[in-house]
Amino acid sequence: GRGGTGVALLAARCADQAVLTGRALASLLANLLANPEQLALIRAVPALTGQAWEESLRRNPPVHVVLRRATRDLAISGGTVPAGAAVALLVGSANRDPGRFADPDRFDLHRATSGALALGPADCPAARVAELQAECAVDALLTAMPGLRAADAFDPAESGLLTRAPHRLLVRPS
Numbered sequence: 001g002r003g004g005t006g007v008a009l010l011a012a013r014c015a016d017q018a019v020l021t022g023r024a025l026a027s028l029l030a031n032l033l034a035n036p037e038q039l040a041l042i043r044a045v046p047a048l049t050g051q052a053w054e055e056s057l058r059r060n061p062p063v064h065v066v067l068r069r070a071t072r073d074l075a076i077s078g079g080t081v082p083a084g085a086a087v088a089l090l091v092g093s094a095n096r097d098p099g100r101f102a103d104p105d106r107f108d109l110h111r112a113t114s115g116a117l118a119l120g121p122a123d124c125p126a127a128r129v130a131e132l133q134a135e136c137a138v139d140a141l142l143t144a145m146p147g148l149r150a151a152d153a154f155d156p157a158e159s160g161l162l163t164r165a166p167h168r169l170l171v172r173p174s
Helices: 002-034 036-044 046-059 125-144
Strands: 065-069 074-076 079-081 086-090
Touching (some): 002 036, 002 046, 036 046, 036 125
Antiparallel strands (some): 065 086, 074 079
């Protein structure tokens, strides 16, 4: 019935969110391993993990392209997007806009500029849950492996078209 469809839809959305959270967490760890001085800051001040999470979502969002349909005519950049037109929002590009973010390719957990496009609106409960999961995961990982560092052959290359994340993370426990 109708209720079963709603439950199935909710389950599918939760599964999708879990996949995105996993990809975002992989990117966070890749950014920290590639920037050992910032990983050292997280070790010293675990409360900075939330800032590192936000910066990682800006620099390496798990979703790089969002497909939408215009609900009305929209005048933008000297042209018009007509109602009903398919629109591709290039999140990965917007988050690296040098007009908005100074040195946009650099990972900097102290970056003061906000406004990156990430996992959803700031008041989205799923986005907050994902942030808490990241904080817990990083804390647990650094507690279990206090000497964690990137392996010599570390290459955090991202893969994927619409969603992206490192395929693998090579580490040394000490």
